[in-house]
Amino acid sequence: MATRAENTRSRMFDAALQLISEKGFSGTTVDEIVDRAGVAKGTVYYHFAGKAELVEALIAEQLAPLVVHFRTAAAGAYDPMSRIDALIRAELEWIRENRAFAKMLVTELWREDRMWRETLVLLRREIIGFIRDAIDDGVKNGAIRSDIDPDFAASALFGMTVTAALDWLVFDPDKSLEFVAEQVLRLASMAVSA
Amino acid sequence: MATRAENTRSRMFDAALQLISEKGFSGTTVDEIVDRAGVAKGTVYYHFAGKAELVEALIAEQLAPLVVHFRTAAAGAYDPMSRIDALIRAELEWIRENRAFAKMLVTELWREDRMWRETLVLLRREIIGFIRDAIDDGVKNGAIRSDIDPDFAASALFGMTVTAALDWLVFDPDKSLEFVAEQVLRLASMAVSA
Amino acid sequence: MATRAENTRSRMFDAALQLISEKGFSGTTVDEIVDRAGVAKGTVYYHFAGKAELVEALIAEQLAPLVVHFRTAAAGAYDPMSRIDALIRAELEWIRENRAFAKMLVTELWREDRMWRETLVLLRREIIGFIRDAIDDGVKNGAIRSDIDPDFAASALFGMTVTAALDWLVFDPDKSLEFVAEQVLRLASMAVSA
Amino acid sequence: MATRAENTRSRMFDAALQLISEKGFSGTTVDEIVDRAGVAKGTVYYHFAGKAELVEALIAEQLAPLVVHFRTAAAGAYDPMSRIDALIRAELEWIRENRAFAKMLVTELWREDRMWRETLVLLRREIIGFIRDAIDDGVKNGAIRSDIDPDFAASALFGMTVTAALDWLVFDPDKSLEFVAEQVLRLASMAVSA
DNA sequence: AATGAATGAGACTTCATTCAT
DNA sequence: TATGAATGAAGTCTCATTCAT
Numbered sequence: 001m002a003t004r005a006e007n008t009r010s011r012m013f014d015a016a017l018q019l020i021s022e023k024g025f026s027g028t029t030v031d032e033i034v035d036r037a038g039v040a041k042g043t044v045y046y047h048f049a050g051k052a053e054l055v056e057a058l059i060a061e062q063l064a065p066l067v068v069h070f071r072t073a074a075a076g077a078y079d080p081m082s083r084i085d086a087l088i089r090a091e092l093e094w095i096r097e098n099r100a101f102a103k104m105l106v107t108e109l110w111r112e113d114r115m116w117r118e119t120l121v122l123l124r125r126e127i128i129g130f131i132r133d134a135i136d137d138g139v140k141n142g143a144i145r146s147d148i149d150p151d152f153a154a155s156a157l158f159g160m161t162v163t164a165a166l167d168w169l170v171f172d173p174d175k176s177l178e179f180v181a182e183q184v185l186r187l188a189s190m191a192v193s194a
Numbered sequence: 195m196a197t198r199a200e201n202t203r204s205r206m207f208d209a210a211l212q213l214i215s216e217k218g219f220s221g222t223t224v225d226e227i228v229d230r231a232g233v234a235k236g237t238v239y240y241h242f243a244g245k246a247e248l249v250e251a252l253i254a255e256q257l258a259p260l261v262v263h264f265r266t267a268a269a270g271a272y273d274p275m276s277r278i279d280a281l282i283r284a285e286l287e288w289i290r291e292n293r294a295f296a297k298m299l300v301t302e303l304w305r306e307d308r309m310w311r312e313t314l315v316l317l318r319r320e321i322i323g324f325i326r327d328a329i330d331d332g333v334k335n336g337a338i339r340s341d342i343d344p345d346f347a348a349s350a351l352f353g354m355t356v357t358a359a360l361d362w363l364v365f366d367p368d369k370s371l372e373f374v375a376e377q378v379l380r381l382a383s384m385a386v387s388a
Numbered sequence: 389m390a391t392r393a394e395n396t397r398s399r400m401f402d403a404a405l406q407l408i409s410e411k412g413f414s415g416t417t418v419d420e421i422v423d424r425a426g427v428a429k430g431t432v433y434y435h436f437a438g439k440a441e442l443v444e445a446l447i448a449e450q451l452a453p454l455v456v457h458f459r460t461a462a463a464g465a466y467d468p469m470s471r472i473d474a475l476i477r478a479e480l481e482w483i484r485e486n487r488a489f490a491k492m493l494v495t496e497l498w499r500e501d502r503m504w505r506e507t508l509v510l511l512r513r514e515i516i517g518f519i520r521d522a523i524d525d526g527v528k529n530g531a532i533r534s535d536i537d538p539d540f541a542a543s544a545l546f547g548m549t550v551t552a553a554l555d556w557l558v559f560d561p562d563k564s565l566e567f568v569a570e571q572v573l574r575l576a577s578m579a580v581s582a
Numbered sequence: 583m584a585t586r587a588e589n590t591r592s593r594m595f596d597a598a599l600q601l602i603s604e605k606g607f608s609g610t611t612v613d614e615i616v617d618r619a620g621v622a623k624g625t626v627y628y629h630f631a632g633k634a635e636l637v638e639a640l641i642a643e644q645l646a647p648l649v650v651h652f653r654t655a656a657a658g659a660y661d662p663m664s665r666i667d668a669l670i671r672a673e674l675e676w677i678r679e680n681r682a683f684a685k686m687l688v689t690e691l692w693r694e695d696r697m698w699r700e701t702l703v704l705l706r707r708e709i710i711g712f713i714r715d716a717i718d719d720g721v722k723n724g725a726i727r728s729d730i731d732p733d734f735a736a737s738a739l740f741g742m743t744v745t746a747a748l749d750w751l752v753f754d755p756d757k758s759l760e761f762v763a764e765q766v767l768r769l770a771s772m773a774v775s776a
Numbered sequence: 777a778a779t780g781a782a783t784g785a786g787a788c789t790t791c792a793t794t795c796a797t
Numbered sequence: 798t799a800t801g802a803a804t805g806a807a808g809t810c811t812c813a814t815t816c817a818t
Contacts (some may be wrong), residue, residue: 029365030792040800069290107301115219139260152377156358163353191385234783239810411695414608428804433789495689501605540765547745558635571734579773612813622779
């Protein structure tokens, strides 16, 4: 049951996420957020200590399900290659469903002066960790070539997928997920397979 | 001969680039720029219409040599696979030498409300075009598999290289360019070769 | 009931009017306005889009009663000559009571680059229209000579009254309204009577 | 023979006069003046101590001929009524030929914080003095009614003429000087004649 | 005699935050 | 639980003036 307060919070989250993905954190004003959310200005400060804390809470709330999403994907496939396949597919799906959030992560990840920077870096490490584990396993059982650095390769595959997905959504949104997934997976599997 | 005005301009460019790569465009104030450049506040407005136009000019001036850099790399190798190799190496080198500018490009490319957005998108398209041409040639002479979309693959390889390079510079700056280049090229060439 | 916001608005209006009548629009700073109004700087921008819009609203709000004032004066006298008399008297009274506003109107009316210029021109036309109508009626019933252009004469009488009134208030404020009115009316009535 | 320096000065005078008549003294920038005059910014400060002094010199240079113009008109007619006639005609002619300057005088005359205010007030007094002297003479010889205050009447006639002339030039520039002069003179002479 | 790059005080405006209701 | 008027520090930008050439 969504209480009145929960509804208000989520309206502010939606508005902030949308705006920040378009104009960045500094480029988005509290006035714009409350306008779009349809609440009064004071309401932000009733619920949060400030603008930064609103975004912090927003990130925290969206991140928990993201990690679960990846964990589930990784758990669903035992074979290393199909696990990589599943993880990349999970990444693409999540980006498609959380386009604004994904854009925000990309533009805010490199900023060194944000209070949530640590959180984002840890998140990235955790997700890349899933891929690296799969690569490790693949190297062990001979499915994956051993002349690549697993950590490096995991981060590169993750980055390739993120940029391909954003390119897709921003510049070529008519392509299907199937096409994009197929292309990315083809490149990724060939890149690492023994 | 560097005139006084040209010298002043370039001092402001350097300061702005450095600061914006650290704190973003909105997060950087004109006061900070002029402090670091060692000029008076009015000087920015004597040379440019405003803060945004300063950055616009900065981007326009830095971009010309970048395209030349890629064109040269592409022209130096006839064989498709070595051309891809040369282009990725050129990308890595350029990012290493222009780290601040590269960070700025990544964080500003996805921003929809910037006057220089168009310029950046065109630049990206031009650079990816070099890679795509090489892939096209490779497909024709059989060196590259024909079941990938050349445009998509070019964009994915470019993105993989950018994120790998930034990861390297931000999280692991002690690695050598040689190691990084070798790893990226290994992944890239396997990803596309027939 | 005067709400808090209305009270704040009118404090800013009073301060702006006083200052602008002394130093002109460009010569008056927002800092001076808020100082005299006893509000914070941001308050101007909470209520208005900017300094110019504050003045625009001020003019719009003060102008409505002015037109009513003239309309009432015109309606109070049926005979054309006494209607002209009443209108000129109304003009003098209003200028005496709204000296600051009158000075502002005179110095801003001829300015071609103000957003409220149109408004002022329309106002002037409306007020002169009252006088012209009285002259028209006087010409018809023979009380006023027919060899003058009614529109021209109305504008001339209006202008004569304004300058005489400002001369009075600025250079000779000790004279009584009665003396000034008597002198102006004597000149005006002789100027037009048959 | 106009020296180079004199030519430069007059170019700056023309530009300043034009701009100030449109936008006022504070509303006109030195940049705009030098742009329109086609000289470099420093040139203003080579010739004058500052922006205000430029205008001061401009006023001083234009005012000498103006007083001569009125003196000549007054001297050309011995009869009081025709002297008033000649003075008003002189006023209209001068305004027509020096429209920008006239507008500037009107908008700057009431400003209490200008260094040239004193000069303008004295000028106004001098010109009105010519008219008042004529009225005095007319009262003495019985041509002009004695129940009006000569000073007041002179100032009122002067003001009527200025506003009628500006109305003419700004709102109805197609009318001929002849028509305007005829109308104004008709009103003025009737207003004061015995 | 003239130039134009550079200055810096001060203008207008923005915006995260506070607080009485 | 929510509001919105008010705040003021900090931002962007303007502009008269200076000065080396």
